[in-house]
Amino acid sequence: MPTSALTRSVRVLAAPGERHDEILTPEALDFVGHLTAEFGGRRRELMTERRRQALRLAAGAPLDFPLVTSAVRADPTWHVAPPAPGLADRRVEITGPPDRRTTRDALASGAHVWTADFADATAPTWANVIDGQVNLLDALARRIDVTSHDGEGDRRAERARRTTIVVRPRGWHLDEEHLRYDDSPVPAALVDFGLYLFHCGQRQLDAGHGPYFHLPEVANRYEARLWNDVFVGAQDLLGIPRGTIRATVPVETVTAAFEMEEILHELRDHGAGLQASRWNYLFSLVKTFGHRTDFRLPDRAGVTMTAPFLRAYTDLLVRTCHRRGAHAIGGSAAQVPSADPAAHQAALATVRLDKEVEAEAGFDGGCVAHPGLVPVCREVFDGVLADRPHQIERTRDDVAVTAGDLLAVRRISTPPTPEGLRANITAALRYFDAWLRGAGTVPLDGVLADAATAEIARAQVWQWLRHRLVDRETVLRMLDEESASLGAQYPWAAVEEVRALFERTCLGIELPASFTPDAYSRHLVRHAQARA
Ligand SMILES: CC(=O)SCCNC(=O)CCNC(=O)[C@H](O)C(C)(C)COP(=O)(O)OP(=O)(O)OC[C@H]1O[C@@H](n2cnc3c(N)ncnc32)[C@H](O)[C@@H]1OP(=O)(O)O
Numbered sequence: 001m002p003t004s005a006l007t008r009s010v011r012v013l014a015a016p017g018e019r020h021d022e023i024l025t026p027e028a029l030d031f032v033g034h035l036t037a038e039f040g041g042r043r044r045e046l047m048t049e050r051r052r053q054a055l056r057l058a059a060g061a062p063l064d065f066p067l068v069t070s071a072v073r074a075d076p077t078w079h080v081a082p083p084a085p086g087l088a089d090r091r092v093e094i095t096g097p098p099d100r101r102t103t104r105d106a107l108a109s110g111a112h113v114w115t116a117d118f119a120d121a122t123a124p125t126w127a128n129v130i131d132g133q134v135n136l137l138d139a140l141a142r143r144i145d146v147t148s149h150d151g152e153g154d155r156r157a158e159r160a161r162r163t164t165i166v167v168r169p170r171g172w173h174l175d176e177e178h179l180r181y182d183d184s185p186v187p188a189a190l191v192d193f194g195l196y197l198f199h200c201g202q203r204q205l206d207a208g209h210g211p212y213f214h215l216p217e218v219a220n221r222y223e224a225r226l227w228n229d230v231f232v233g234a235q236d237l238l239g240i241p242r243g244t245i246r247a248t249v250p251v252e253t254v255t256a257a258f259e260m261e262e263i264l265h266e267l268r269d270h271g272a273g274l275q276a277s278r279w280n281y282l283f284s285l286v287k288t289f290g291h292r293t294d295f296r297l298p299d300r301a302g303v304t305m306t307a308p309f310l311r312a313y314t315d316l317l318v319r320t321c322h323r324r325g326a327h328a329i330g331g332s333a334a335q336v337p338s339a340d341p342a343a344h345q346a347a348l349a350t351v352r353l354d355k356e357v358e359a360e361a362g363f364d365g366g367c368v369a370h371p372g373l374v375p376v377c378r379e380v381f382d383g384v385l386a387d388r389p390h391q392i393e394r395t396r397d398d399v400a401v402t403a404g405d406l407l408a409v410r411r412i413s414t415p416p417t418p419e420g421l422r423a424n425i426t427a428a429l430r431y432f433d434a435w436l437r438g439a440g441t442v443p444l445d446g447v448l449a450d451a452a453t454a455e456i457a458r459a460q461v462w463q464w465l466r467h468r469l470v471d472r473e474t475v476l477r478m479l480d481e482e483s484a485s486l487g488a489q490y491p492w493a494a495v496e497e498v499r500a501l502f503e504r505t506c507l508g509i510e511l512p513a514s515f516t517p518d519a520y521s522r523h524l525v526r527h528a529q530a531r532a
């Protein structure tokens with residue numbers, strides 16, 4: 001990068017951590033500053049537009065496939081770039097936070113792709129954010145001893161050499177308060193993206209892969225266009241050929257489901273696929289239409305991917321991707337392995353069924369949240385793909401999904417149960433507590449909880465209260481009981497803070513769009529004297 005053209009404009013407002021100086025070099029900070037100067041304003045405007053769109057939809061505006069882009073959808077000639085090295089065969093993907101232990105185990109897990117998740121799987125403490133970058137750097141430099149784990153040394157090392165790394169930066173809605181540009185916080189997405197690209201982009205190319213990303217919560221084509229422009233600008237600044245970056249977009253909002261074609265079209269030179277991000281998608285449905293009686297979801301455990309409106313979403317996703325030469329990646333099942341043999345078998349059977357449904361629907365790969373689930377996912381996709389790297393040639397011409405199909409939630413509407421209400425309160429409290437202490441994923445009674453789980457859990461409680469499907473006294477009683485139980489089970493738990501967070505994000509008249517900005521600025525920001 002021509003550093004002479006840049007100024008040292010990003011200030012660090014955090015105490016120095018071990019090896020953080022390797023990441024927060026003046027050149028890397030300049031690069032992030034440059035991206036912020038160039039794209040920060042548009043990102044702010046798009047966040048304002050997100051809020052306006054939410055208000056319009058809440059006021060009853062219809063949601064449909066956009067008329068102005070019908071030519072893009074109708075044009076059969078455009079395609080995304082061909083799969084980049086390491087992204088042709090994605091039959092098993094594993095997700096996890098980029099902490100040291102998970103990095104080591106994900107690399108050695110045998111998954112084709114590891115998504116290092118700074119978003120839903122990471123509580124964005126400053127240490128987690130920058131240590132994650134150190135771990136990615138070490139992973140590429142092969143400074144992480146993946147063999148030390150057990151007796152399987154050589155096989156783990158061989159698997160690690162073949163794993164493709166994908167990085168999921170935080171979403172556009174979050175700030176990184178420890179970095180300041182012009183006295184304003186830097187967009188967290190540009191921090192995670194920029195630092196990784198700066199330090200690891202060329203290294204990934206030298207290793208025969210490339211800098212690959214997973215872009216959370218892209219809500220529409222304009223947000224995809226912003227990412228595409230960031231990619232072009234960043235590649236030019238670093239002297240990396242355009243089109244080297246590849247990005248997969250999880251479709252996690254209901255507005256994005258209506259613009260899948262457009263999102264791929266915006267990103268087409270950098271596009272690698274779409275992913276069915278089911279928990280966030282459900283959360284988005286509740287968040288967007290929670291005030292409407294025809295969008296009342298039943299207990300979380302009772303919503304499965306075979307519900308017609310979710311089937312419409314996944315079918316449309318596969319069809320859209322395959323028509324455009326892109327990969328369709330399935331969602332993550334919530335189950336994790338258990339020490340109890342019967343529970344373990346049940347978890348494996350659930351995950352197997354989930355992956356079978358996906359492989360049969362035409363997905364090119366599945367996503368797991370634990371190394372113990374890699375074999376079952378591989379077995380299922382091997383069964384369908386055999387020697388083919390993917391099944392993009394299955395264009396699913398049988399699929400014809402209408403706006404009505406995507407929004408037909410009412411077909412599964414049954415009232416919530418007391419158990420379902422309690423499960424949501426418990427999940428939200430336990431996850432909030434873990435998050436405030438720096439853990440972005442936790443096992444909860446045999447299933448994983450990440451930010452998406454907590455979001456859907458709190459949103460359901462809010463929705464049920466709003467529609468008087470549960471009464472406020474019952475919610476407050478359960479909140480008392482579950483707060484007490486949290487404190488009894490984990491004496492170190494921050495019960496007061498967690499409870500207050502629950503009250504602010506679940507019990508108000510309006511549902512806050514995300515619990516993370518509030519919790520982040522109140523609890524995770526630890527400013528220190530400016531360093532630069
Ligand atoms: C598609 C999506 O968007 S998913 C969204 C994001 N969600 C996630 O990323 C969840 C990732 N999963 C996890 O973080 C974990 O599996 C948890 C927290 C749910 C459970 O973790 P644990 O309680 O540590 O599980 P467990 O004790 O069974 O782990 C066994 C080993 O597997 C490793 N492991 C568990 N999950 C993962 C993972 N996702 N990636 C890599 N390694 C993992 C652990 O490091 C542990 O290693 P060790 O034996 O060396 O200590």
Ligand SMILES: O=CC(=O)O
Nearest residue numbers: 277278279280452
């Ligand atoms: O990101 C995964 C999800 O299901 O949400």
Ligand SMILES: [Mg+2]
Nearest residue numbers: 120277280452
């Ligand atoms: Mg998600």
